[in-house]
Amino acid sequence: MIPTNVLDRLFTRLAATYGAAWDRSLGSAPIADVKTVWSHELAGFAPRLEDIAWALEHLPEKCPNVLEFRALCRRAPAPEFKLIEAPRANPERVAQLAQQVRDVVQSTAEKDPKGWARKLQQQHEAGKKLGAHQIRAYRQALGLEGRQSWQ
Incomplete structure (x- = not known):
């Protein structure tokens, strides 16, 4: 389920953006029931709240219902992860290990x-x-x- 504070902020943002159209879209159902439905429909985004944030930044002109908003969340781009650079090998240590290998191979081959x-x-x-x-x-x-x- 979506955390209550996230759902409250979502409803506040939608109300501020769409005004009376948002109020009309809620209809006459109790607000607690409406929030329960929205929470259920958006539950898959609980671990990826950035998808909801992306949807809020890309709202359509017309006030979306819960299914339209969920579809908008699904269109959020996948997160990009920056790769960290692998640590560089110490050239002196590499040369030392290579010499140890050569020494072992040579002594084994001689024997x-x-x-x-x-x-x-x-x-x-x-x-x-x-x-x-x-x-x-x-x-x-x-x-x-x-x-x-x-x-």
Whole structure:
């Protein structure tokens, strides 16, 4: 439901804009009943009160009924969100991490270039669940499955 204070402000604005035409549009129904109907029809806009504000800024010349006002609210443009810029990476930290990776790769390659494959094979044979791609990769690297030109 639309908050009471919002509905009161809406009715005040419409009354000020349309004057006697607004009063005639309400008819002879009790104002509490009229507000209940308006609140019900505009309930979908409770989380998006800016759509109601937009409709108030784009009122037609003729006094709208609740269905016409709801349709006007639906024509409100979608909110625009500004994207924040991603933080820049610290070039010194990037260079430091890249050097650490190079050092690890180089030391691993010098010791055992297929150590990763042997490690996966040991894990698999010990009963650890591996993905199909991991099994295929270590088997190919160790020459256990299909010969590759680089083997």
